[in-house]
Structure formats: structure tokens, C-alpha cells
Amino acid sequence: MDKNIVIIGMPGSGKTSLGKKLSEKLNYHFIDMDHYIEESRNRTIASMFEEGEVVFREEEIKASQELADTAQTVISTGGGIITQEASMKALKRNGLILFLDRPVKNIEKDIERDSRPLLKDGKSRLQELYEERIELYRLYADLIVENVLDEDTVVEAMAAAIN
Numbered sequence: 001m002d003k004n005i006v007i008i009g010m011p012g013s014g015k016t017s018l019g020k021k022l023s024e025k026l027n028y029h030f031i032d033m034d035h036y037i038e039e040s041r042n043r044t045i046a047s048m049f050e051e052g053e054v055v056f057r058e059e060e061i062k063a064s065q066e067l068a069d070t071a072q073t074v075i076s077t078g079g080g081i082i083t084q085e086a087s088m089k090a091l092k093r094n095g096l097i098l099f100l101d102r103p104v105k106n107i108e109k110d111i112e113r114d115s116r117p118l119l120k121d122g123k124s125r126l127q128e129l130y131e132e133r134i135e136l137y138r139l140y141a142d143l144i145v146e147n148v149l150d151e152d153t154v155v156e157a158m159a160a161a162i163n
């Protein structure tokens with residue numbers, strides 16, 4: 001199977017670290033979309049947010065369209081990708097969407113050391129975002145894997161869900 005595996009989920013849910021491990025296990029390429037956007041636009045996500053969230057979302061849609069024709073790639077997305085139908089449509093074209101669901105209380109434990117724009121308002125904002133987004137994560141997901149155990153076990157569960 002050469003479809004991409006597109007990982008969606010809240011900021012701090014483990015999309016990048018577990019996605020990278022999954023790509024190694026499957027012998028797939030790996031792309032972190034936030035990193036891809038920053039590298040290809042030669043600017044930081046924080047600077048886009050300073051101009052307005054919409055500036056970032058437009059770049060995110062374009063990046064999703066640019067990546068739509070890749071194959072055999074694990075793509076970890078930014079937590080808000082599900083807010084843009086155009087992004088999800090593009091990524092779904094050759095992608096299986098995997099929602100990595102990690103409880104907010106577990107994510108909160110890591111937040112203090114984080115500098116991502118939408119996390120800077122702190123814990124209550126994260127819970128609010130989760131409540132705003134959960135229906136969309138579930139709507140777009142082809143597969144849902146809970147991230148509540150150690151990394152290797154969760155990567156195993158992700159690989160098993162795909163096959």
C-alpha cells in the first residue's frame with residue numbers, strides 16, 4: 001500500500017515524534033507539515049500568526065495541496081488543519097487519516113516548556129480548543145489511535161491499525 005498516512009490531532013498529542021517512528025517502522029518518508037511550511041516559505045509560523053491566523057491557514061492549505069500527490073509518506077500535520085476543509089480534501093486524496101487522540105490532561109503536563117502560538121494562552125485554551133475541534137478530528141479520521149501508553153506501544157498500535 002502506498003497511500004500516505006496523515007496524522008491529525010491536538011498540539012502536543014505526539015504527531016511528530018510518533019509519526020517519525022511510524023515512518024521508520026513502515027520504511028516510509030516522513031514530512032512534518034509545520035516544518036515543511038517554514039522551510040519552503042522561508043519564514044516562521046510565529047511570524048505568520050503575527051500577521052493573523054488566516055495568513056498561516058492559507059499557507060497550510062497551499063502546503064496540503066502541494067503534498068497531495070506524494071506517496072508512501074507519513075505526514076504529521078498542525079493541530080488546526082481540520083479547521084480548513086480544503087486542506088483535508090487535498091490530504092485525503094492519497095492519504096489515510098489517522099487521528100492520534102491524547103487526553104488534554106496528559107498534554108498539559110508538557111505545556112510549560114512549549115512555545116507554539118496557540119498554546120501560549122495556557123491550559124484552559126487547550127481544553128477549549130479540544131472541545132471546539134474534537135468533532136472535526138473524528139469526522140475526518142479513517143482511524144483513531146489513543147496515545148496513552150509508551151511510544152513504542154503506540155507506534156505498534158498505529159501500524160496495526162493501518163494494516
Ligand code: S3P
Nearest residue numbers: 010011012078079080116117118
Ligand atoms: C496549530 C498547531 C501547530 C501549528 C500552528 C497552529 C493549531 O502545530 O500548526 O501553531 O492550530 O493547533 P502542532 O499541532 O504541531 O503544535
